[in-house]
Amino acid sequence: MARYSESEHDAFARDFERDGLVVLRQHLPRDVLNTWAHAFAPLLADRIARQATAVRGDNRHYITLPFLGVFADERIFCDDDILAIVERVAGEDPVMCQLATDTPLKGSTYQDVHRDTPALFDNEPETPSFQLAVNFALCDVTVENGAFETTFGTHRMDKDEGMRAYESGEKPLRAIPMQLGDVMIRDVRGLHRGTPNQTDAPRPMVVIGYSRRWYYRPEVKVDVPRDVYTGLSTRAKRLLRYMPQIDDVGTLADSEDYLKFAY
Numbered sequence: 001m002a003r004y005s006e007s008e009h010d011a012f013a014r015d016f017e018r019d020g021l022v023v024l025r026q027h028l029p030r031d032v033l034n035t036w037a038h039a040f041a042p043l044l045a046d047r048i049a050r051q052a053t054a055v056r057g058d059n060r061h062y063i064t065l066p067f068l069g070v071f072a073d074e075r076i077f078c079d080d081d082i083l084a085i086v087e088r089v090a091g092e093d094p095v096m097c098q099l100a101t102d103t104p105l106k107g108s109t110y111q112d113v114h115r116d117t118p119a120l121f122d123n124e125p126e127t128p129s130f131q132l133a134v135n136f137a138l139c140d141v142t143v144e145n146g147a148f149e150t151t152f153g154t155h156r157m158d159k160d161e162g163m164r165a166y167e168s169g170e171k172p173l174r175a176i177p178m179q180l181g182d183v184m185i186r187d188v189r190g191l192h193r194g195t196p197n198q199t200d201a202p203r204p205m206v207v208i209g210y211s212r213r214w215y216y217r218p219e220v221k222v223d224v225p226r227d228v229y230t231g232l233s234t235r236a237k238r239l240l241r242y243m244p245q246i247d248d249v250g251t252l253a254d255s256e257d258y259l260k261f262a263y
C-alpha cells in the first residue's frame, strides 16, 4: 500500500526531473533491512575471502545479491511508492534488472566522479531517464562511513557539460547521509562518487536497477530461481519478465563479471 498520494508522487517526480534524484526518508521497514544486513554479513565475508567481488576502488566491493530468501522480498522491490515514482520518470511497465550492493570498507578512497552508464545516443542532447538506481543502505550512512556524494541536475547534461559544471562549482557534489530505512531514487547519469569509509564497519548500500521497458543492460541481471518466481505476485513477475530463470540455486552466480561501471 502506498504511503504517498498521487499528487505527492507527482511532486517527487518533478523534483527528480530537476535534480536527478529524490530521497524518501524513513520509507523501507527497518526490521526487514536488519534481516538483510544480517544475511549480507557472511556473504560479504565469503566473497572478500575468495576475491569474488567486483572491485570498485581500494577496499570497495560490488556484490550481487542472490534472489533468494530475505533478498527476494516484494515489500522492497515492488514498493508502491518507489514504483510510482520510477514509472513517472522512466515510463510505465519498467524492468527490474539488478539487485546488488556497493560496500566500501575501511581504507576505501574517493572514487573518480562518474556516471554509471553511457549516454543513449552519442553527440545528441541527453534524453529522458532510461536507467534508474534505487539505493538504500543496510546501516546508517554518515560522512564518516562513506556517504554517497552526488551533483544535482547533471543527469540531463552530456558528460562533458556536466563535468564542466561540476569543476566550475556550478554543480557541486553534495553528501547524502542516509538513515536505515531511507531510499534514494536516482538517474544513473547524475555525476557522483563514492567516498572513503573511515570506520571499522562495512557500509553496504543496496542498488536495485530499474530500466525503461525497452532498455536492456547486458552487464547486469537477476537470476531468478524458478520456485521463487512461482511464488511472486503478477506485478513482481512482470518486473522480472526479462530476467533468466534457473532451476538449480546451486547455479546462482557466486562471483562478479560486471566490471566496467564508470562512464
Ligand SMILES: O=C(O)CCC(=O)C(=O)O
Residues within 6 Å of the ligand: 056, 102, 103, 104, 111, 116, 146, 147, 148, 149, 192, 193, 194, 195, 205, 261
Ligand atoms: O557506494 C557508493 O557510495 C557509490 C558507489 C558508486 O558510485 C559506484 O561504484 O559506481
